[in-house]
Amino acid sequence: MRQPFRLDVHTCAIEDVRLGEATTVTGSTLTIDAVEIAGAVLEDGRIGGVEIEIAQPGDDTRIIGCLDCAEPRTKMGDGAVFPGFLGGMETVGNGETFRLGNVSVLASSRYPQPFSGLLQAREAVVDMSGPTAIYSPMSQVRNIVLALTPNPDIENDDYDDAARRAVLKVAELIARRALEAEPATTTTTFDFSEQDPDLPRVVYFYQLQGQGRMADTFLYGRDIHNLVPTIIDPNEVIDGAIVSGVYVYACYKNPTYLHQNNPIIWELQRRHGKDLNFAGVIINRGHNYTQEDKERSSHWAAKLAEFMSADAAVLTAEGGGNSAIDMMLACQYMEKAGITTTVVSSEAAGTDGFDYPLFYSVPEADAIVSIGSEDEIIPMPAVSKVIGGTTLLTGEPAEGPFDLKMYFHYCGTNQLGANVLQGRVF
């Protein structure tokens, strides 16, 4: 019988990644055939070159110029894991999906032409060990880094598309090769069709950044500039419906890997049927430009939550001031509709931490979880290996030491809550 709202995720947890003769899994060790992976990447003529590097937790390694990253996934049976980018156009979120846990495919590159203005790929750094590892959640993951160089004849936007597709393609290829080895897996079932009438109904307000080039999120392969608040099955998110193209400020970034592993969704899944009913996800565009659009969008999101008979909602944002306003307004209108909320927010209390930490707030936002400040300046130690180049975009030697504002720490204050930071009063 077809079960459109049941997704079984089969996880092969990886504890080591090595370069080797073939792309395969033995036990909990993933081996990568760099020649095969490079060949797949270079099928796209917009990419001029690629080095395959491994960066694992504890390595004395810094990755710079980080773009998107994705977890290796493939569908068992029919279907594609990133529809709109790979395979045909269809929806995901049901059937069976194979994943390699604790592994990411991460692109690192500079763009062929110089940027100007807001919408540009800025520096994005991960330290894999030492005291600065806490500033990127991707330091906790085994990264297969695609250190890309562009074909110099192409435009930035075209190259951006090529780099994104390279990550998704390699993530799917590695998972497919691993699955061929038939490794042992553990299974997590995502199915929220049974709801307990005695438990509260919780929805997740999931804001996605859609601001323009270098600040776009993709839903089934399309940008979300015209997205209105929309109900989506959590399983679609987990199964690759959302792909990231946000590079403007690294600390805010929610890369594809973190959409696939959205900590809020995984937490609500874990508690579904025990403490609460996971009643669904409302996705919404962040960074609406005008006050009227902000009001329209946030009122509409609150209406959808009411329509879903929500008792409560968790809200997350992606981006800076505009995104915060969009989220706070949604919080306000949900609370006015009688829906209890908590909000996940980053802080901007200035480099010395003495300023008020929120860009914008509403009186109804009385339950806020902090994920740390974008303004802190972190002293970065010297490291023995740098992946992705030798200099930062500022021109400083990338091996360090140097000071780096939180803005440029990859997913440092990502607003899905994958990091370990919490802003505290000293």
Place this chain on the structure above:
Amino acid sequence: MLRVAHYINQFFAGIGGEDKADAPFEVREGAVGPGRAFAMEFGDDAEIVQTLVCGDNAFHADPEANLEAAVAALAESKPDLLIAGPAFNAGRYGLACGAIAAAATEKLGIPALIGLYPEAPAVDVYRVRTVMMPTGDSAGSMKDAVASMAPMGLRLARGEPLSPAEEDGRIPIGYRKAVATEVPVAHRAVEMLLAKLKGEPFESEISLPEGAEPVPPAPAVDDLGEATIALVTEGGLVPEDNPDRIESSSATKWARYPIDMLRANTDPAFKSIHAGYDSQWVDADPNRMVPLDALEALRAEGVIGGIHDYFYATTGTGTTVTHGERIGGEIAKQLIADGVQAVIVTST
């Protein structure tokens, strides 16, 4: 063994009460009065090498001279820590403790610790400049005060970093900083949500702001036809080489540029360095950020008297309230000095 200096007033030094508040500054060797209780608490970890004493009135009669004497004494003994008080809810004594502790840290780099009742007058004056532990409001709580101050003092003496104020049991200095935590964000968010839903107590990790002070609008311009109008923007419009190095975000600087230079818009051309909006249309035509063309049309029609000789620019994205207030105040002061009657502020 760590070496600690201690500051107390005439009462705790055993000189006398209010009638002896004129007792002059003096330096004694070793522990005196409550210093002995600290010495007991320190055990083998630290010793009180020096006690500075001053009468409450004497200190405030000439604070500069007394601070100078205290700094000179500390410079000589080179302790690893200065403890001042505890001064409980005392006014003059607490303020003297704050002044000496701040001077020890700022002039000599010696970490310092005060014990104060959280509502004591010195708390708000010195909380940013020195570390404070909360005490009861009177000397009756001396034992507890010493017991909580001594371990914090040893940590400071060893150069250990502060933890969040709540964990240290300190009076907050007031700045925020990120720390690593074991409990995942998603777990905290859902726990807080369920508690709020059930009406159970929960604590928001960020408090809502206290009400901002309303800004009364300036009075209307009497005669626009006679008024000089200035253009101000937070849109980051600067000469293309950004000579004043205004930041693209989190600005701390502002600058003004001749309006004739903007009108020419060549060598240098103007562009926006603002990192918070897509500036391609502003770069193509700066009038779209600083509407000089519209203002010139109004002047030609006689609607306004004149256009100020300069326009003012900063970047308004991620700017802290502190810098925003300062920048606004500095620009306003300059505009008033230049005889400007009204301003059009364009924002992004």
